[in-house]
Amino acid sequence: MEALHETGVTVRSATPDDTVGGVLPRWVALPESTAEVAxxxxxxxxxxxxxxxxxxxxxxxxxxxxxRCDLLIDTRHMxxxxxxxxEHSFGxxxxxxxxxxPLDVLNSTLSRFGQELALDGTPRAGTVGGTLATxxxxxxxxxxxxxxxxxxxVTVVLADGTIASSGGKVVKNVAGYDLGKLFTGSYGTLGVITEATFRLHPILTDRRWITVEPHASGEPASPAGGGHGAAALVTELASALAEPSAIELEWPDLLGTPTVSALVEGVAAGARAEAVRRLMDGYGNALITAEAPAWWAVPPGEDVLLELRVPPAAAYPALRAVAARGLPARVRGSVASAVLWVALPADVDxxxxAGFVTGLxxxxxxxxxxxxxxxxxxxxTRGVDRWGPSGALPLMRRIKERFDPGRxxxxxxxxxGI
Incomplete structure (x- = not known):
């Protein structure tokens, strides 16, 4: 379209590599600034x-x-x-x-100053905007x-081309809205995130992972039978004086026994790791390593991947519910935070x-x-709502109407379907 080229932004025809969920855009634009996005x-x-x-x-x-998707806006050149x-304010x-x-490029830059953006669990090449959007x-x-x-x-460009910001480095506010909170997790349905300002943390270079495969606590063989010991261990770790930075579970076979790994970092990491090891030894043979387990912060699958969220106290019953569905699921994530990834076989019919998702x-x-x-x-996924029901949907629709009335x-x- 000639009008797109008249903006001065580089615009090309889309290729199959630009497909969004199976939908091919008509054009791809490569802006270099917020003004060009506007x-x-x-x-x-x-x-x-x-x-x-x-x-x-x-x-x-x-x-x-x-x-529909007419224009894909590629933010990588901005x-x-x-x-x-x-723009790094070290002090x-x-x-x-x-x-x-990309987040890994950002943290590589910040690491020269002994600081980091303390986010993990994103694809290696995942960008700042994509991390916020999802x-x-x-x-x-x-x-x-x-x-x-x-x-x-955050700085965003709204559907009509208005540039708006909130929080640090404010240019123009949208009255009554915290744009950062609204746009985080919005999947690009409210506008285009162009810039973000983050609080950083010093890099804690002394890190130890303590990993154990818990005993099954004497339970009879049953779906997720080994999970009770893991759940009890996670509860103890979450309140431990050693203050782990993360507590993760890896469960490749819900009829078997899960692995639990905790990260300790920072001051006296060695002594604190040893204290965690002694606690974990009551559940199995705990080992301390200077490197993360190979599965740490990596999704358990790429083809069929689901996210499960429950209150922390309900994490173990939720795991039993996953196992009771009867499919060979692989579960990985944080029982302490009760946010878990569930991967199903790529050839599931x-x-x-549909039965697994609906029943669960x-x-x-x-x-x-x-x-x-x-x-x-x-x-x-033809017969499945990918998102499921949400009590906040009426409010979300009003927000969508406010920011993007033309959909x-x-x-x-x-x-x-927002």
Whole structure:
């Protein structure tokens, strides 16, 4: 479209590599600044173009396929106003970052100053914008919180091309809204995140992982029978004086015994790790290592991946519910924070998948939990709502109407077809 080229932004035709959940855009734009994104959005508004923001594309298969996608905005070439990708305030432990910067590149830059953005569990090439848009967080959420907790300022471009900011480095506020909290986890349905400002932490270089396969606590063989010992161990670790930064569970076979691993880092890490090892030895043979287990902060699968959330006290009943569904699921994640990944076999059929998701959601609802289908082939999700029911849906729809009344921002990708 000629109007897109008139913005001065590089625009090319889309290729199959640009597909969003199976939907191929018409064009891909490569802006280099927030102002250029605003220009693209003004043209899109004038011509009723549906827009999807993207970084390195590591999570473009997550969520619902968009109802339509005319323009993919690739944020990887964007710079801050000062011409850099990172503006680091060392003394304040703060960094302002372009949305298209991969997290591993950001932390490599910050590490030279002994600081980091304490987020993990994202794909290696995952960008700042993609991490915020999908609200993904890894093992150390137990100590440091999630992206939403570490975000102190954000700049976005709204559907009509308005540039708005909130928090640190404010340019223009949208009255009454905390943009950082609204846009984190919104899957690109409210606008385009172009810049973010984060609170940083000093790098704690002395790190020890303590790993154990818990005993089955003498329970009879049954689905998730070995989980009770793991649940008891996690409860003890969560309140331990050694203050682990993360407590993760790896359960490749729900008829077997799970592995539990805890991370201790910082001051007196060696002595604290030894204290954790002694605690864990009551559940199995605990080992201390200087390297993380190979499965740490890595999703248990890529083809069919779900996210399970429940109150921490309901984590063990939730695991039993997963096992009782009868499919060979692999579970990994934080029992202490009660956010778990569930991977199913790539060859699961449509009926089995629908039965698993529907039945497990019924079980989790009674526990105060929820289940989201992060990614799965379209042919097995036809009869399944990837997001499931949400009591907040009426409010979310009002927010969508406020920010994107024309339904042009990633239409249909989020909860309730927002």
């Amino acid at each position: 220009a693209l959005m003004r043209v899109s508004a004038a011509h009723d173009l549906a827009v999807v923001p993207a970084g390195n594309g590591t999570k473009l298969g997550w969520g619902n396929p968009p109802e 710079l801050l106003d000062n011409g850099s990708t990172v 304040d432990l703060v960094a302002q970052v372009g949305a298209g910067l 609200a993904i967080a890894g093992p150390r959420r137990f100590r440091y919180g999630t992206a939403r907790d570490l975000l102190i300022g 449509e009926a089995a998948f 959601r019924d079980d989790l609802r009674r526990l105060g939990g929820a289940l989201t289908v992060l990614t799965a082939p379209g042919e097995i 042009r921002m990633s239409p249909g990708r989020f909860v309730g």
